[in-house]
Amino acid sequence: MEVEVIDGVITRVGIQSGVPDDYILCPAFVNAHSHMEYRGLMGRVGGDDFFAWIREITEQKSQQELDQVRRDCQIAANENRATGVGYIWEHTDRLGSAAAMRAAGLDGILFQELITFNEHENPGEKWASVHERAAQQAKEGGFPVYVNPHAIYTVDDASLTKIASRAGPISIHCAESRFERELTVHGSGKFAEFQRAHGWKVVASGLSPIAVLNGYGMLKSTTQLVHCCDVDDSDIKRIAQRRASVAHCPRSNQRLACPTAPVRRMLDAGIRVGLGMDSAASSGPIDMFEEMRAALAASRRRGEPLTGEQVLDMSTAGGARSLGLSGWEIKEGSTVPLIKIVVDSCHTAEDLIETGSPGCVQWV
Numbered sequence: 001m002e003v004e005v006i007d008g009v010i011t012r013v014g015i016q017s018g019v020p021d022d023y024i025l026c027p028a029f030v031n032a033h034s035h036m037e038y039r040g041l042m043g044r045v046g047g048d049d050f051f052a053w054i055r056e057i058t059e060q061k062s063q064q065e066l067d068q069v070r071r072d073c074q075i076a077a078n079e080n081r082a083t084g085v086g087y088i089w090e091h092t093d094r095l096g097s098a099a100a101m102r103a104a105g106l107d108g109i110l111f112q113e114l115i116t117f118n119e120h121e122n123p124g125e126k127w128a129s130v131h132e133r134a135a136q137q138a139k140e141g142g143f144p145v146y147v148n149p150h151a152i153y154t155v156d157d158a159s160l161t162k163i164a165s166r167a168g169p170i171s172i173h174c175a176e177s178r179f180e181r182e183l184t185v186h187g188s189g190k191f192a193e194f195q196r197a198h199g200w201k202v203v204a205s206g207l208s209p210i211a212v213l214n215g216y217g218m219l220k221s222t223t224q225l226v227h228c229c230d231v232d233d234s235d236i237k238r239i240a241q242r243r244a245s246v247a248h249c250p251r252s253n254q255r256l257a258c259p260t261a262p263v264r265r266m267l268d269a270g271i272r273v274g275l276g277m278d279s280a281a282s283s284g285p286i287d288m289f290e291e292m293r294a295a296l297a298a299s300r301r302r303g304e305p306l307t308g309e310q311v312l313d314m315s316t317a318g319g320a321r322s323l324g325l326s327g328w329e330i331k332e333g334s335t336v337p338l339i340k341i342v343v344d345s346c347h348t349a350e351d352l353i354e355t356g357s358p359g360c361v362q363w364v
Contacts, residue, residue: 001013001014009333025330027339029315032089033274040068041061045057070099084363087325091226113150114159114163152184152213153183171223185204221244225244226247228261230258240266250298251294252279255284262304274318277291308353
């Protein structure tokens with residue numbers, strides 16, 4: 001295939017007329033879910049399960065200075081660029097991500113996380129402070145920034161309802177671990193105990209986390225559900241009916257002992273699924289090829305194997321569609337950023353995934 005690009009626009013796509021080049025031309029990768037601010041905590045957060053891990057990272061982040069967080073964000077942004085990422089949906093609690101993305105030449109959307117765990121009875125001041133941070137991020141990066149709920153177990157009911165009613169994209173962690181289902185269905189488990197210890201009124205709803213979000217009106221075409229590890233067929237049907245999308249983060253899920261997400265069943269149901277690298281604190285090095293390999297391996301462990309083509313699509317055009325982006329593909333008129341992936345003896349998408357690394361990536 002020959003591709004002609006003039007001033008960032010693909011003007012011609014044709015049949016290869018000469019000796020083929022020794023690289024694969026590919027749309028830049030799309031990182032469907034990211035937390036760049038945790039780059040400095042890579043390899044430093046313990047915990048044998050999700051609850052223990054999230055308690056420890058909460059403690060460690062409270063000890064970090066903003067200057068260090070900004071430096072960590074810049075390292076993470078540069079590493080995203082180095083592994084071929086051109087577009088990110090970035091979750092951020094603190095400042096630094098927007099400026100880092102801009103400096104690294106990345107595009108995307110930021111979600112300034114709202115967590116009202118300690119302010120659940122009167123979240124007004126927390127809303128104000130998060131809005132202030134969001135405004136500063138927008139100024140520093142020039143990207144769209146949305147105040148966004150972290151998860152149903154860290155945000156109060158009124159705030160979830162308020163966010164669900166607005167226009168624009170939403171990205172919320174959901175059904176990541178078994179502890180969420182224990183909380184919503186039975187009103188029991190570690191999340192329930194922790195909420196009660198901090199003054200929350202915990203009620204067993206009998207509903208899955210997905211069904212709870214649907215009750216808030218949050219399942220819609222502009223909502224991304226991050227993880228969806230602990231979901232059943234009724235949850236998948238509901239997500240598909242409401243046309244919500246999913247971010248799959250297999251390395252993080254494995255590290256935190258989460259259930260293996262039924263990604264192939266989601267794709268078969270018509271759900272848009274993108275691949276996300278989450279945070280270096282849970283996923284390890286920022287490497288999209290490692291994430292793709294993990295997605296293949298996870299699907300095989302589950303006995304519902306994905307193809308290399310499906311996984312590559314989740315990290316490029318399909319990942320872009322999951323974020324509401326169209327045209328993230330090599331075709332005439334497209335402005336998609338392009339990368340060269342220089343690999344030897346590559347004949348299939350699976351070959352590319354298995355042999356690729358950030359060192360193989362060159363930007364066009």
